[in-house]
Amino acid sequence: MNIWNIAVKEIxxxxxxxxxxxxxxxxxxxxxxxxxxxxxxxxxxxxxxxxMRLLYKSNWTNAQVSTGWNAFIEAIGKNGVEVVEAxxxxxxxxxxxxxxxxxxxxxxxxxxxxxGSSENAIGxxxxxxxxxxxxxxxxxxxxxxxxxxETAAATLSATGQNNEFIRExxxxxxxxxxxIDYYAMAMTTMIGLYAMFNASYLFSRERxxxxxxxxxxxxxxxxxxxxxxxxxxxxxxxxxxxxxxLFSKFVFKADWGSHYGMVILVLLTEVLLxxxxxxGISFLFKGEGVRAINNIFTQVASFxxxxxxxxxxxxxxxxxxxxxxxxHWVNTGLLQMIYTDNPTGAxxxxxxxxxxxxxxxxxxxxxxxxREGAFV
Amino acid sequence: xxxxLEIRQLTKKFGDFVAVDNMSLNVREGEIFGFLGANxxxxxxxxxxxxxxxxVTKGEITxxxxxxxxxxxxxxxxxxxxxxxxxxxxxxxxxxxxxxxAGLYGLRGPLLRERTEEALEFxxxxxxxxxxxxxxxxxxxxxxxxxxxxxxxxxxIIMDEPTVGIDPHSRNYILNSVRKLNxxxxxIIYTSHYMEEVEEICTRIAIVDHGKVIAxxxxxxxxxxxxxxxxxxxxxxxxxxxxxxxxxxxxGVNAVLQEENTIKIVSKTEINNLNQIIQxxxxxxxxxxxxxxxxPNLETVFLTLTGRNLRx
Numbered sequence: 001m002n003i004w005n006i007a008v009k010e011i012x013x014x015x016x017x018x019x020x021x022x023x024x025x026x027x028x029x030x031x032x033x034x035x036x037x038x039x040x041x042x043x044x045x046x047x048x049x050x051x052m053r054l055l056y057k058s059n060w061t062n063a064q065v066s067t068g069w070n071a072f073i074e075a076i077g078k079n080g081v082e083v084v085e086a087x088x089x090x091x092x093x094x095x096x097x098x099x100x101x102x103x104x105x106x107x108x109x110x111x112x113x114x115x116g117s118s119e120n121a122i123g124x125x126x127x128x129x130x131x132x133x134x135x136x137x138x139x140x141x142x143x144x145x146x147x148x149x150e151t152a153a154a155t156l157s158a159t160g161q162n163n164e165f166i167r168e169x170x171x172x173x174x175x176x177x178x179x180i181d182y183y184a185m186a187m188t189t190m191i192g193l194y195a196m197f198n199a200s201y202l203f204s205r206e207r208x209x210x211x212x213x214x215x216x217x218x219x220x221x222x223x224x225x226x227x228x229x230x231x232x233x234x235x236x237x238x239x240x241x242x243x244x245x246l247f248s249k250f251v252f253k254a255d256w257g258s259h260y261g262m263v264i265l266v267l268l269t270e271v272l273l274x275x276x277x278x279x280g281i282s283f284l285f286k287g288e289g290v291r292a293i294n295n296i297f298t299q300v301a302s303f304x305x306x307x308x309x310x311x312x313x314x315x316x317x318x319x320x321x322x323x324x325x326x327x328h329w330v331n332t333g334l335l336q337m338i339y340t341d342n343p344t345g346a347x348x349x350x351x352x353x354x355x356x357x358x359x360x361x362x363x364x365x366x367x368x369x370x371r372e373g374a375f376v
Numbered sequence: 377x378x379x380x381l382e383i384r385q386l387t388k389k390f391g392d393f394v395a396v397d398n399m400s401l402n403v404r405e406g407e408i409f410g411f412l413g414a415n416x417x418x419x420x421x422x423x424x425x426x427x428x429x430x431x432v433t434k435g436e437i438t439x440x441x442x443x444x445x446x447x448x449x450x451x452x453x454x455x456x457x458x459x460x461x462x463x464x465x466x467x468x469x470x471x472x473x474x475x476x477x478a479g480l481y482g483l484r485g486p487l488l489r490e491r492t493e494e495a496l497e498f499x500x501x502x503x504x505x506x507x508x509x510x511x512x513x514x515x516x517x518x519x520x521x522x523x524x525x526x527x528x529x530x531x532x533i534i535m536d537e538p539t540v541g542i543d544p545h546s547r548n549y550i551l552n553s554v555r556k557l558n559x560x561x562x563x564i565i566y567t568s569h570y571m572e573e574v575e576e577i578c579t580r581i582a583i584v585d586h587g588k589v590i591a592x593x594x595x596x597x598x599x600x601x602x603x604x605x606x607x608x609x610x611x612x613x614x615x616x617x618x619x620x621x622x623x624x625x626x627x628g629v630n631a632v633l634q635e636e637n638t639i640k641i642v643s644k645t646e647i648n649n650l651n652q653i654i655q656x657x658x659x660x661x662x663x664x665x666x667x668x669x670x671x672p673n674l675e676t677v678f679l680t681l682t683g684r685n686l687r688x
Contacts, residue, residue: 005479009468016467210461214524217427218480219452 002220003228010232011239014198024194024240028187029247035187035308036180036252052123055101057086059108065138069107072134081127103127111135118319121332122310122339129340177255177339182310184254185338188244189330190307192270193298195237199278200290202229203368222368230275230361237271257338259346266337266346269353270330276360283367301325326353380405380532380563381426386435388421388587395421397587398435403532408554408564410578412571412674414684418587419567420460423534426565427457440531453481456530460537460567462517464509464524470496471505474523481528495527499553515546522553526562533557534565539573551577571675581674585682598677605630607676608641608650610657611666618662626652631679637665642679 014020054076060066073083084101086092092104093115102123106113112135116124177185206212215225245267248254256263281293302308304318305327322328333349336342381403388396396418403409413419424430426437428448437444444451464473475492483491496502499519509517518538525533535554539547554577558564568574574581575595582592591598612618620632620639628647633640639657643649650667657664670676678684 001482001484002480005476009465009476012472013465013467209465210459210463211465213427213429213457213459213461214463214477215480216429217452217455217457218477219449219482220480 002224003231006220006225006228007232007235010202010229011236014232014236020198020240023197024191024237025243025247028191028244032180032183032187032244032248032252036183039183039309040179052080052102052120052127053082053084053100054103054105054127055084055086055090055092055095056105056107057092059106062109065107065109068134068138076130081130105131118323122335125332125336125340125342125345128336128344129342132340132342177335180248180252181255181338184245184248184252185256185334186307186327186331188241188248188267189270189305189327189334190302191244192237192241192267192330193274193301193305193327195233195241195271195274196278196281196298197294198237199230199233199275200282200294202233202279202282204282204290223365226365226368230279233275233278234268234271237275238268241267241271255338257341259337259341259343262337262343262346263334266330266333266349266353269350269357270326273326273353273357276357276364279364280360283364301327304328306331326356378405379403380440381565382436382438383422383426384436384438386422386425386437387433388418388425388430389433395587396425399584399587399589400435401582401589401592403563403565404580405563406558406561407579408558408566408577410574410581411565411567411584412574412581412678413567413584414682417584417682419584420536421587422584423457423536423565423567427455427534428452453528454531456525456528456533458522458525458533458535458538460540462521464517464520466508466510469506469508470501470512470520470523473509473520474527477524478527483528491527491529495523498526498556499523500549513543513546515542515549518542518546518550519553522550526557530562532563532565536567537569538566539568539570547573571673571678575674583678583681585684590681591677595674598674599672602672602677602680604645605642605672605676605680606645607670607672607679608643608653609666609668609670610639610641610653610664612637612639612657613663613665619660622656622660623653626656629653631683633679633684640675640679642676 054073056073058066058069060069077083086095086104092101092106095101096104096115096117099117099119102117102120104115105127112131114128114131116128118124203212206215216222242264245256245263249256277297278294281290281297285293300321302325304311304321305325306322307327311322311328329345329349329352333345333347336345379402383399383401386396386399387394399418399422411419411423421430425432426439426444428444428451432445439447439451439454442450465476468476471492474495475488478488478491478495493502493505496505499522501516501519501523504512504516509520512520518540522535522538538554539550542550551573554564554566566574566578578595580592580594581598582589583598584590591601614634614637618634618639620634623629623632623639623641626649628644628649629641630644631642641653643653654664654667
């Protein structure tokens with residue numbers, strides 16, 4: 001019950017803080033509007049997939065796979081994807097790393113292995129989505145073949161004729177991020193990361209207010225205080241993030257795809273990650289150090305994670321920086337899910353967020369338990 | 377009279393520094409126990425250990441017969457702490473503040489509401505329940521600070537300098553509240569830098585210095601310790617602190633301190649050293665305005681025993 005009391009108190013205090021509203025609601029919405037409008041030219045609304053190149057290697061022995069695959073590459077070829085079979089001796093992974101191909105697929109009887117370019121994330125996500133649909137369709141045909149070979153043949157031939165897998169994935173013109181779509185997502189995830197600021201003062205604020213002594217003198221365990229504060233901080237920051245999400249969806253008509261549950265789950269874990277990072281920083285640094293680390297981290301992570309402009313292609317140090325930014329994996333996961341219906345990246349983002357959050361929470365709990373007197 | 381609080385051979389170390397050194401004392405049920413010590417004497421450290429805010433290095437503290445480390449929850453439920461610094465949330469109303477802290481002690485529903493209102497009425501803030509503390513005067517904040525500590529009706533209330541920096545009206549209100557709480561059956565540990573407050577309300581007093589209790593008893597018992605001492609107050613014109621070392625070297629002088637334009641000297645009764653004191657001040661070119669001898673009071677006792685002013 002005390003956990004609930006403390007969580008509610010945190011939520012109430014945040015809701016009464018005008019600066020928090022400005023920072024967590026007004027700022028992302030204004031930035032969304034400004035960046036979405038000013039950089040609309042950067043987002044080529046008519047961009048097609050003709051700059052995507054797929055390298056593949058065939059390892060199949062089953063003639064049905066061959067038939068289905070040929071129909072598939074013919075269909076995607078008509079839509080601008082250049083498909084090239086790898087000659088022997090060619091290292092497909094190296095070709096992709098060298099940015100000569102958007103992706104490399106090894107097609108066998110058991111399935112498809114796909115290696116996508118990290119430098120062209122959107123292109124490789126589109127290819128991954130297409131291949132996923134092909135693989136699903138082929139699995140369906142194989143299952144049907146056991147029962148009714150005619151149905152199986154029809155399923156496979158439909159793959160090539162109707163191009164349904166393409167419509168379902170990315171080539172639908174409505175499923176490309178426009179500038180508002182992009183910045184709606186980028187600003188929402190950026191503001192999720194800003195939960196760090198609130199979290200890093202969760203305990204030091206009690207010390208500043210001198211209320212830490214009262215909390216510690218009450219018959220409430222440190223664990224209950226910690227849990228209540230983390231829950232309260234996560235809930236209130238998720239509220240701000242969801243408010244920005246809903247505002248962008250209904251006012252700016254931003255495209256958030258159709259997997260809302262998954263989008264919210266990614267955002268929730270991102271907020272949890274930000275809260276745990278903020279807590280960790282508050283236990284590692286003191287005073288102005290906390291503010292400085294927060295500012296540097298959020299700005300670098302926002303910049304490298306694609307908050308201000310899309311990060312499709314990068315190399316060297318910036319690529320490393322980008323990959324280390326929580327916003328990179330969150331944004332990539334969301335883009336993949338919204339524009340290719342492929343949840344792989346979103347699950348990866350959730351796993352990363354939860355794992356890192358747990359590590360920082362455990363660190364904070366251990367540090368807090370060891371300290372005597374006031375919390376930090 | 378039974379003991380509410382018993383401290384036996386209590387020691388607290390921070391690294392090599394001994395903040396509390398083998399301290400022992402008892403607080404009896406129903407008393408207002410004055411806990412006096414200059415800054416750094418070990419007073420706050422002791423209070424923090426009683427309130428379970430700091431771990432005990434050695435020794436034992438028992439509250440109502442139970443070891444507070446083994447029965448931490450029981451101890452916390454029965455202690456109310458009024459910290460020296462005002463410990464309230466500025467962004468919550470007076471009512472919400474008291475309700476939140478009382479709620480941490482397990483009070484719920486109508487009982488929580490009743491106790492919250494009762495505590496606010498007790499400190500005279502019943503009509504300010506929905507106001508935010510940022511609009512309160514210093515005295516009102518101090519009273520709210522007390523309300524937050526008493527709503528759960530603790531057996532022992534620790535008041536750490538509850539009247540610092542407030543107007544005389546609020547101070548009187550708080551002192552009366554302390555007496556009322558005591559009449560209602562609460563045992564109170566009271567610390568203050570205002571000796572006259574301690575003298576006025578405390579039934580028993582302990583003087584702490586360098587982490588040890590150096591004297592303990594009623595006001596009368598403490599004053600009896602220093603029957604051989606007198607206090608001389610010399611009014612001077614002093615725009616800045618004076619060099620008092622020469623005065624301390626005069627035979628019979630136990631302690632010397634300067635409080636703005638008054639030099640307070642504690643000296644042995646049997647030695648007549650007033651002439652030497654005045655000659656020294658003249659030699660130091662200090663302008664003397666008045667000289668008076670005071671009857672020994674608690675301050676004299678404190679000065680004699682510690683050599684320091686309570687406000688040091």
